[in-house]
Amino acid sequence: MNEEFDEIEKQLWEQLGKLPTPDPSQAMKPRFHAMLDTYKAEVEEKKASSLGLFFAKIKEVFVYKPSYNWAYAMVLILMSGAIGYFAGKPTNQAVADQNDVKQLSSEVQEMKEMMMLSMLENPTATERLKAVSYTQELNKVDDKVIDALLTTLNSDPNENVRLVTLEALVQLGNYPKVREGLVQSLMKQESPLVQVALADAMVKLQEKRSVKEFKQLLQKENLNKAVKGKIEKTIQVLS
Known part of the structure; x- marks a missing residue:
């Protein structure tokens, strides 16, 4: 049975070999080149986006753990080194890689912010x-960071x-939201040390809107005497 099947298969291939080979159509070459160009474009697009996808994956799986501080630091070192590599290229190449440098810088900023939060x-x-100390390493501070600091x-x-x-918020005193948050924080503090520190902060920032809050704070029962004296002097300075 197997021999009979093999003979039939042999005859089939012999018949197929006798069939004439059709000439390629006129449209075949343009279609081939179009397909090739499309493939090249897809490869370039994937190559360009691979770096962004890599960082996106890092952010998706990143969950802060104290024991992973070394890993975070290593990622930042590698990313900073990449930025230096691109920045150190010849002028013509540096121009071409300018977008890559900006993207890397943005990713470093986002990772630092994510780490801090x-x-x-x-x-x-x-x-x-x-x-809190990481705020000094951020190139810019957005509302998420300010809200987190004020909540803290x-x-x-x-x-x-x-x-x-x-102290960190005072360094960000040029942000209106920070100033407003510090003023609103006066009535929320119970610690004498924090109350005194806030009084010093308002003087340093010359935030006159805090006078109204300080006057309300003076009406609080059981207000520490030292704090009361500090607030009275602060009101005089700001008025």
């Missing part, structure tokens, strides 16, 4: 202090974290 939610006060100032259970956060 994640660390602010850490239950360890030391890690939250580190998070108003609600963090650790007094030292609140004091360091206040």
